[in-house]
Amino acid sequence: MRALLIVNPKATTTSPRARDLLVRALSSAVDLQVNYTSRRGHATDLAREASDTADLVVTLGGDGTVNEVVNGMLHDGRPAESAPRLAVVPGGSTNVFARSLGMPSDWVDGAGVILEALRDNRMRTIGLGKANGRYFTFCAGLGLDAAAIRRVERARVRGQSATPARYLRATVAQFFSGSDRRHPMLRLEIPGRPPQTGLSLAIIQNTTPWTYLGDRGISPNPRASFDTGLDILSLRHLSFVATARTATQLFTGSRPPRGRQIVAHHDLEKFRLSSARPQAFQLDGDYLGESDEVELESAPGALRVVC
Known part of the structure; x- marks a missing residue:
């Protein structure tokens, strides 16, 4: 071989x-x-x-x-x-x-x-995701989580390590300093369904978990799987109270976050995210710049993995 x-x-x-x-x-x-x-x-x-x-x-x-x-x-x-x-x-x-x-x-x-x-x-055959034609293996993000990754990558350029604590601090800092927190700009379009507007961030998963804090897996979309389509979770508003409630659910529970501010979809084949102005964009934990439009789709059975 x-x-x-x-x-x-x-x-x-x-x-x-x-x-x-x-x-x-x-x-x-x-x-x-x-x-x-x-x-x-x-x-x-x-x-x-x-x-x-x-x-x-x-x-x-x-x-x-x-x-x-x-x-x-x-x-x-x-x-x-x-x-x-x-x-x-x-x-x-x-x-x-x-x-x-x-x-x-x-x-x-x-x-x-x-x-x-x-x-x-x-070996195992798994599905992947695609965002604007680029494959991703486990996650994509538009908005807050990608902006936090951007902060961490800038810290790494200065010689600082990318620890879970640093990601957490970057997310908190971005939450309080981000200019779009009170003015949600994202629009979600799923074929055959009415568009959803006024969204603040988008976390897309191709599998679970979304990330780890130490040994603990964190998953906004716990039903996501290599064997199904893509899952997405968005928040309507990033108010302090609503976001703190969602974060608590993420870190302490195994069920999907709940609340009026939550927009979540499971096993999607294709959808589109757009924004009134460019947003931070990441794939598999790498910051890829800003984008005002992302076309996402599931790619079932795309990769053979030895594991």
């Missing part, structure tokens, strides 16, 4: 020695080539080049690296059966996608699961 290992050398939880150990372990099971990323978007280029020659692409990095690799592997919209299989070794700070597949959070244990799955020829 021909395999490409794509390594993000800036991955949070691995060291050069750990990477060497992983390379030796994988080389015992597959014909392995190793490439290191050097810039944003590099993993996409490497995966695109390997899409016609490799049987398996392995990532060592965080969710952003996984997202880039998936978009490279499926760059021409090919069916899952004609694309390489994907294996994910967790190496980032949160690793939502790997953990949502049931992978261990430790890279050593994750590598062991992959080697066992290769030996047993075990």
Whole structure:
């Protein structure tokens, strides 16, 4: 089996020695080539080049690296059966996608699961999401959560780490400083249904959880699954009381948030979000700039995963 290992050398939880150990372990099971990323978007280029020659692409990095690799592997919209299989070794700070597949959070244990799955020829076919033509594996966001990610990414440029506590502080800071909190601008259009307007944010999930705080999964859309369409949760207003109530439900319960300010939909095939002015936009935890229109759709059975 021909395999490409794509390594993000800036991955949070691995060291050069750990990477060497992983390379030796994988080389015992597959014909392995190793490439290191050097810039944003590099993993996409490497995966695109390997899409016609490799049987398996392995990532060592965080969710952003996984997202880039998936978009490279499926760059021409090919069916899952004609694309390489994907294996994910967790190496980032949160690793939502790997953990949502049931992978261990430790890279050593994750590598062991992959080697066992290769030996047993075990894999799973999952659905993905697409936003303006770009694939995402577990989540997308327009508004508050994406703006909080933007704050964290700016902090990382200054040398600060991307911890769960930093994301939480960034979200609180964005909530109080965001200019659109009292003037909701989002519009949600689902084919065959009346449009919904006056929405403040949109959290889209392709699976659950949406993120983790330590070992605890947080999921605004707990019914989301790789085996169904997309789920979305929006808030009509970001008033302090209503938002605090929703946040409490998210952090303390397992059921979907409830309340008059909640707009939620499950298992959607396609929908559109638009805004009166550009909003922060993120996919799989990576800030992608601002957008005033996002077309979202489910891509069932799009990817084969070794896990």
